[in-house]
Amino acid sequence: MEVAVQFSPFIRLILLHMGGERASTARLRLAGKICARCGNRLQDPPPTPGERVCSKCKSPGVHRVYMYYILRDCWMCQFLEEDLKTSLPGRLHFKNAEKIRTIVDKVGNFANLQDRQALDYGLEIGRGGVWLQLTDEQYARLKKQVSGS
Numbered sequence: 001m002e003v004a005v006q007f008s009p010f011i012r013l014i015l016l017h018m019g020g021e022r023a024s025t026a027r028l029r030l031a032g033k034i035c036a037r038c039g040n041r042l043q044d045p046p047p048t049p050g051e052r053v054c055s056k057c058k059s060p061g062v063h064r065v066y067m068y069y070i071l072r073d074c075w076m077c078q079f080l081e082e083d084l085k086t087s088l089p090g091r092l093h094f095k096n097a098e099k100i101r102t103i104v105d106k107v108g109n110f111a112n113l114q115d116r117q118a119l120d121y122g123l124e125i126g127r128g129g130v131w132l133q134l135t136d137e138q139y140a141r142l143k144k145q146v147s148g149s
């Protein structure tokens, strides 16, 4: 919880980097008021700012989580639920930034080039975040894993 609050301005900054659409549409999308994929208006009020997809666009068995990474002694990855508020217990530690790239290549959700540039930039400056699409199994593992392991 505390960590999420600490990181949210940065997450918002990253999200704002996704360009290529009209500013007003982008604002609605980033506020979670329209579906990030089809652009349909979402009926229920967004719990918190951040992209969401409608129930039609949500594929069954796919969980959107936000991974943020920061370089300390090694690369530390933590995960947030789609609401960008709830942190998941699972954490990952890597010596090599390439491991993060591998994860993102596998389960990342690159809508456009800006997203990839944001990852490159994040790895360069030592922190950043990226949306991932996880299967039920991968998601369950993050839910279970005890932090610090």
Ligand SMILES: [Zn+2]
Residues within 6 Å of the ligand: 035, 036, 037, 038, 039, 040, 053, 054, 055, 056, 057
């Ligand atoms: Zn949709």
